[in-house]
Amino acid sequence: MVQTSESESRKLLGALRDAMAEDSAGQARLDKIVQLTASSMRSQVCSIYLFRDQDTLELCATEGLNAAAVHQTRMRIGEGLVGRVARYNQVINTADAPSAKGFRFMAETGEEIYSSFLGVPIQRLGDSLGVLVVQSKEAREFSADEIYALEVVAMVLAEMTELGAFVGDGDALSARHQKPVLFHAKSAQDGVAEGLVHLQ
Structure with missing residues (x-):
């Protein structure tokens, strides 16, 4: 079972590599990733949710939902x-x-027919970028190997999101390093301050 899972994970990573190498728009890449992942995981649904702002997630791609x-x-x-x-x-x-x-039912997605749910965070260096989800009609918990495989896909997604591979229309697909950022600070002394910000 482990060998089969590792083989499937390797095939999926190879397919993801090829999808990333294609000269296609950000939305097309996301659509290809959810198709490949759903097929590899043998689940009816794969969805990618990305942050459109620091408090709101947006469904950006799906295979299986409406x-x-x-x-x-x-x-x-x-x-x-x-x-x-x-x-x-x-x-x-x-x-x-x-x-x-x-659980919150989202009627517009058509997800009511799916029982199983596996969601993993998409994160990079502790920064939360979104959530990767697979769902299936069959009522079952996903195995440790399947969780691992989905976490690997989420890791690839995080790196590609950071590199701007999914830039497109809408706030959730805007370039991450062109979004406004709010920094909270405290005053050490009243008066005017000046300084530099270094982004890494």
């Missing part, structure tokens, strides 16, 4: 299972998603 919900379905951090994955940066793996703590 296509019309892409860029329309949004949720606050902590809202629903996807929002909980994003808030706590922890995997949620359940065979019965509707009964899981924090």
Whole structure:
């Protein structure tokens, strides 16, 4: 079983590498990734949710859910299972998603027919970028090997998001290093201050 999983993971990584090498737009790359991942994981659904701002996740690509919900379905951090994955940066793996703590039904996605849910955070250097989800009709918990495979895909997504591989229309697909950032600071002494900010 482990060898099969490793083989499937390797095939998936090879397919992702090829998809990233293609000269295609950001949305097309995301669409290809969810198709490849759903097929490799033998699940009916794979979805990518990315932050459009620091508090809001947006469904940016899906294989299996209603296509019309892409860029329309949004949720606050902590809202629903996807929002909980994003808030706590922890995997949620359940065979019965509707009964899981924090579940929120999103009617426009058509997800009511899916029981199993596996969500992993997309993060880089502790910075939360979004959530990667697979779902299936069969009521089952995903195996440790399947969780590992999805975490590897999330890691690739995080690196590619950071590099701007998914730039497109809309706030969730805007270039990360061109978004406004708010820095909180405290005054050490009243008066005027001047300084430099170094981004790494």
